[in-house]
Amino acid sequence: MKKFLALVIAAVVLMTAQVLASNYVGNANSKKFHYADCSAVTKMNPSNRVEFNSRDEAINAGYIPCKKCSP
Numbered sequence: 001m002k003k004f005l006a007l008v009i010a011a012v013v014l015m016t017a018q019v020l021a022s023n024y025v026g027n028a029n030s031k032k033f034h035y036a037d038c039s040a041v042t043k044m045n046p047s048n049r050v051e052f053n054s055r056d057e058a059i060n061a062g063y064i065p066c067k068k069c070s071p
């Protein structure tokens with residue numbers, strides 16, 4: 001039982017780390033970036049997906065903020 005709990009905790013920590021690592025998602029085709037939970041991100045072609053750790057990082061890469069989710 002303790003082993004199971006440890007596994008669950010490890011899984012939650014890993015998932016949280018992944019979400020924090022990609023707060024912003026850019027589209028290499030449209031050159032726009034979004035919050036990771038923007039509906040445009042789910043519709044995006046995975047091959048156009050570019051992940052950013054910060055807003056500055058996306059802007060420095062030449063991406064412009066999405067008008068819908070305004071990151």
Ligand SMILES: [Zn+2]
Pocket residue numbers: 033034035038039040041066067068069070
């Ligand atoms: Zn968006």
